[in-house]
Each structure stands twice: as structure tokens, then as C-alpha cells.
Amino acid sequence: xxxxxxxxxxxxxxxxxxxxxGAGVGRGMVVLYLSLIVLLxxxxxxxxxxxxxxxxxxxxxxxxxxxxxxxxxxxASTVVVLVNAFFGTILAWLLVRDEFPGKAVVNAVIDLPFAxxxxxxxxxxxxxxxxxxxxGVHIAGTRAAVVVALCFVTxxxxxxxxxxxxxxxxxxxxxxxxxxxxxxxxxxxxxxxPNLLPGLGAGVALAFARALGEFGSVLxxxxxxxxxxxxxxxxKQLIENGNDTGAAAASVVLMAASLACLLVVGLIQRWSxxxxxx
Amino acid sequence: xxxxxRWGLRAxxxxxxxxxxxxxLAFIFYKTFEDGLAPPFEAIASPDGLHALKLTLITVAIAxxxxxxxxxxxxxxxxxxxxxxxxxxxxxxxxxxxISPVVIGLSLFxxxxxxxxxxxxxxxxxxxxxFSLPGMVLACIxxxxxxxxxxTVPVLQEIGTEQEQAASTLGADAWQTFRRVTLPxxxxxxxxxxxxxxxxxxxxxxxxxVVSGSISGQTxxxxxxxxxxxxxxxxxxxxxxxxxxxxxxxxxxxxxNLLKRKEAA
Numbered sequence: 001x002x003x004x005x006x007x008x009x010x011x012x013x014x015x016x017x018x019x020x021x022g023a024g025v026g027r028g029m030v031v032l033y034l035s036l037i038v039l040l041x042x043x044x045x046x047x048x049x050x051x052x053x054x055x056x057x058x059x060x061x062x063x064x065x066x067x068x069x070x071x072x073x074x075x076a077s078t079v080v081v082l083v084n085a086f087f088g089t090i091l092a093w094l095l096v097r098d099e100f101p102g103k104a105v106v107n108a109v110i111d112l113p114f115a116x117x118x119x120x121x122x123x124x125x126x127x128x129x130x131x132x133x134x135x136g137v138h139i140a141g142t143r144a145a146v147v148v149a150l151c152f153v154t155x156x157x158x159x160x161x162x163x164x165x166x167x168x169x170x171x172x173x174x175x176x177x178x179x180x181x182x183x184x185x186x187x188x189x190x191x192x193x194p195n196l197l198p199g200l201g202a203g204v205a206l207a208f209a210r211a212l213g214e215f216g217s218v219l220x221x222x223x224x225x226x227x228x229x230x231x232x233x234x235x236k237q238l239i240e241n242g243n244d245t246g247a248a249a250a251s252v253v254l255m256a257a258s259l260a261c262l263l264v265v266g267l268i269q270r271w272s273x274x275x276x277x278x
Numbered sequence: 279x280x281x282x283x284r285w286g287l288r289a290x291x292x293x294x295x296x297x298x299x300x301x302x303l304a305f306i307f308y309k310t311f312e313d314g315l316a317p318p319f320e321a322i323a324s325p326d327g328l329h330a331l332k333l334t335l336i337t338v339a340i341a342x343x344x345x346x347x348x349x350x351x352x353x354x355x356x357x358x359x360x361x362x363x364x365x366x367x368x369x370x371x372x373x374x375x376x377i378s379p380v381v382i383g384l385s386l387f388x389x390x391x392x393x394x395x396x397x398x399x400x401x402x403x404x405x406x407x408x409f410s411l412p413g414m415v416l417a418c419i420x421x422x423x424x425x426x427x428x429x430t431v432p433v434l435q436e437i438g439t440e441q442e443q444a445a446s447t448l449g450a451d452a453w454q455t456f457r458r459v460t461l462p463x464x465x466x467x468x469x470x471x472x473x474x475x476x477x478x479x480x481x482x483x484x485x486x487x488v489v490s491g492s493i494s495g496q497t498x499x500x501x502x503x504x505x506x507x508x509x510x511x512x513x514x515x516x517x518x519x520x521x522x523x524x525x526x527x528x529x530x531x532x533x534x535n536l537l538k539r540k541e542a543a
Binding site for chain 1: 283
């Protein structure tokens with residue numbers, strides 16, 4: 001589930017052509033499908049956001065509740081990716097370097113957030129950590145709920161980005177460092193961690209992009225109160241209130257933030273690809 | 279690494295997974311069957327529940343094949359052809375991952391809505407997109423578009439072109455080469471993409487909730503049904519549908535695991 005450029009690693013080679021059609025027609029069909037499904041709706045969104053002029057756009061995105069929601073979204077997403085960078089790296093390490101009973105199950109269950117519908121996650125979390133909590137822990141409807149929901153949905157990104165790098169890593173360097181007297185933590189800090197950085201960076205950026213836009217899992221659990229409203233929930237509320245232009249303006253801002261994240265992923269991947277070749 | 283820090287890391291990592299993933303997963307099943315099998319079963323077997331299930335399966339049946347065909351075709355184009363604009367196509371394919379489902383829903387809502395660009399023509403043709411099946415299907419296609427391409431591209435790069443060239447030297451035409459040589463070689467990668475696409479379509483909530491209006495018994499997929507039942511304080515109903523979706527999620531995990539092994543073999 002890694003993003004970034006798909007084709008950078010190998011130059012086009014002579015092989016089979018698209019069956020039935022030539023390259024030009026093939027490209028035309030791909031572009032048409034992409035335009036109809038993805039680009040045309042997004043163009044309509046951008047158009048709507050500016051339909052009442054640039055001044056109105058600025059007013060809508062600087063609306064106090066819009067700013068508050070965006071702030072919460074950015075702060076919660078930052079906290080969440082830091083938490084998941086920490087636990088995700090530990091988990092990747094356990095899955096690659098450690099042996100323990102049930103490892104295959106843990107490895108499989110890491111992908112649960114990709115497979116489980118977000119609304120189901122939200123429902124379970126509110127029953128687990130809400131008023132009816134069997135453990136007496138009640139965080140539903142607070143900002144902590146936003147963080148927990150986002151931790152749930154973004155955990156696989158970091159683990160799955162770090163895991164392959166750990167698998168490929170040469171252990172000789174670590175052994176050399178250890179034999180020269182470096183302690184476990186020093187080896188990790190000076191040898192392992194720098195090697196994991198590209199994967200960790202890409203995983204964190206993907207997780208951040210996902211967290212910024214997340215809707216279903218926070219909806220029930222964190223709720224729509226002004227204090228716990230993330231941007232996507234705020235946008236949904238504007239749509240329900242019939243403020244299409246305001247919703248479109250807030251959407252454009254949110255989209256720009258996530259696109260910046262994906263750009264970072266692309267840059268990291270290009271950088272690490274270049275360093276691998278060198 | 280000494281054994282104390284090893285145990286420390288295990289406690290941290292596995293504790294996190296237990297609390298964040300396994301506990302909620304187990305809790306879905308516990309909560310659903312707390313009062314026996316009847317309440318969740320009745321909820322799913324209610325007319326609205328069955329309709330939601332049917333609608334979910336219809337969206338899967340349309341969105342998944344379309345995105346799979348597109349995915350394989352697009353991957354072939356990106357990997358095997360030297361077309362101009364590949365980088366742009368590549369970037370556009372990533373867009374659905376970067377955009378909030380609500381924003382995706384809104385963009386469709388605006389395009390097909392009452393003042394939208396396409397509204398005049400569609401109204402004349404008598405086609406309703408919003409608050410009906412076409413809009414929901416379009417939302418599902420949008421959100422799940424990248425998976426099939428992403429999973430097909432790396433396997434296509436990996437298998438190389440030697441066998442394909444051999445086949446065409448021996449007189450196979452493009453279709454024969456594709457069907458007999460390329461497709462068998464990339465099938466597990468494609469299948470993995472299909473599994474991810476299906477899981478995403480089954481569970482899609484945000485985008486569909488904006489375009490469908492979530493009318494019970496009419497424009498409700500299973501995830502929307504879960505939310506509506508919860509809002510109506512029908513917890514057994516919400517958990518009944520959730521368990522169905524959770525079972526599908528577990529089947530997805532199982533399929534992902536098996537396919538990864540096949541791919542590696």
C-alpha cells in the first residue's frame with residue numbers, strides 16, 4: 001500500500017502491447033476513465049469553492065469553527081503519527097527479528113484497520129470506551145477519542161512501511177557495532193534507526209494523509225461537538241446545512257494538506273531510490 | 279539485545295496491538311451475541327437490513343470489476359508502454375488515497391447536483407445520480423480506484439518481458455500473449471488488488487453517505503445501515519450488521535495472507 005510514483009524503478013521495456021488497442025487508444029481510455037471518475041468531480045469542487053469569489057472563499061476558510069476543526073485535525077494527526085511511529089517501529093521489529101507464539105496472527109491482524117469498515121470501528125470504540133464501557137474508561141466525545149480512532153485506522157501504514165526495510169537490512173553492521181562495544185540502544189540509534197528512516201518517513205506521511213481525511217471512525221466515537229469536530233466532520237455538517245460553497249472551500253484546504261503529504265512520500269521514495277543505486 | 283529489553287519491547291508492542299486491535303475485534307462479537315443469536319439475526323433479516331446487504335453486494339459487483347479491468351489496463355500502459363504523460367496519470371491515480379471520503383462525496387454531489395455541470399443533460403435523459411444507486415456506485419469506484427493498479431504494477435515489473443516476447447515470436451497475437459502468458463503470471467497480484475478493492479467498497483461510508491442521503495430500505499448500504507441503527511438507538515441492529523462486516527473483514531485478512539504467500543512462492 002505504498003504510494004509515490006509507480007513506474008520510477010524500471011524504464012519502459014518492449015513487451016506486450018495493450019491487447020486489442022494501441023498505446024495511444026489505451027492512454028486515451030485510461031485518461032477518460034480517470035477524468036470521468038476522479039478529475040471532473042474534483043474540478044467541480046474547486047469551481048464551487050470559488051463560485052462566490054476569492055473573498056468569500058477566504059471568509060469561509062477563516063471562519064472560527066473551520067480554523068478550530070482544521071487545528072484539531074492537524075494536532076491530532078501529528079500526535080497520532082508520532083504514537084504510531086513509536087509503536088509501529090517496535091511492532092515491525094518484533095515481527096521481523098523476534099520469535100513468539102502467535103506471531104503469524106499478530107502479523108495478519110495488523111491489516112485489520114484496512115479491512116474493517118471505519119463505521120464499525122467507530123461503533124465498537126464507542127461501546128468499548130464510552131458511557132457503557134465495561135472497563136469504566138469513558139473518553140467518547142472527547143479529543144482523546146479522536147486520537148484513539150485515528151491511531152486505530154493508521155497503525156498499518158507505519159508497520160508495513162518499516163517491516164520490509166528491516167527484513168532487507170544487513171545484520172553485519174549491527175554485529176560489528178556490538179562487537180566494538182556499542183550497547184543495544186546505541187546500535188539501534190546509530191545503525192538501525194538511520195536505515196529505517198526512509199520507510200518510517202513514508203509510512204508516517206501516508207498515515208498523516210489518511211488521518212487528515214478520516215471520517216467514519218471518528219464520527220460516532222468523537223462526535224460532532226464543536227470541541228471534537230475534525231475537518232471532515234465539519235465539512236459534512238456544512239453539507240447538511242446546505243452551505244455547499246463553504247464545504248467546498250474547506251475541502252480544498254484539507255485536500256491541499258493531504259496532497260502535500262503525498263508529495264513528501266514521493267520525494268522520500270525518490271531520495272531513497274537514488275541512495276540505493278549509489 | 280538482552281532479554282529484559284526484549285521482554286519490554288514485546289510487552290509494549292503486543293500490548294498496543296491487544297488494546298487497539300484485538301480487544302475491539304473481540305468486543306464486536308461479544309457485544310453482538312451478548313443476548314443470544316436472535317437479536318442480531320433479526321436485524322439483518324429485517325427488510326431494511328436485507329436491502330442494505332443487497333445494495334452493498336450490487337455496488338461491489340459493479341465497482342470491483344470496473345476498477346480491476348481499469349487497473350490491469352492502466353498498469354500495462356504504465357509499465358509496458360512509453361506513453362507521454364505517464365507521470366501525470368500516475369499522480370492522478372494516487373488522488374483518491376489523499377482525499378477525505380467526505381470530500382470525494384461532496385465533489386460528486388456538486389458535479390451531479392441540482393446546479394452541477396452535468397445536471398441539465400442527466401435531467402433530460404431522466405437519469406438520477408444522487409440519492410440513488412449510480413451515485414453510490416460512482417463514489418465506490420472513486421474511493422477504491424488505486425488498489426488494483428498499485429498491486430498490479432510491481433508484479434508486472436517483476437515478471438519482465440522475456441516470456442511475452444517469446445510468445446509473440448512464436449506467433450501469438452497480443453490477446454493470446456496477454457491471456458496465456460501475462461495474466462497467469464500476474465494473477466496473484468491482481469487478485470490481491472481485487473481483495474483490497476472489495477474490502478474498501480464493502481466498508482465505504484463517508485463518500486456514500488454524502489451522495490446517497492441514506493434513506494432506509496432505498497439508498498442504504500450496510501455501513502450506512504450500521505450508522506442509522508445506532509442513531510435510532512437500535513444497538514442490536516447496529517451490531518448485527520457490524521458482525522457481518524467484521525466477518526467479511528476477517529475473510530479479507532485471510533485472503534490477503536494466502537495471496538501474499540502465493541505471490542512469494
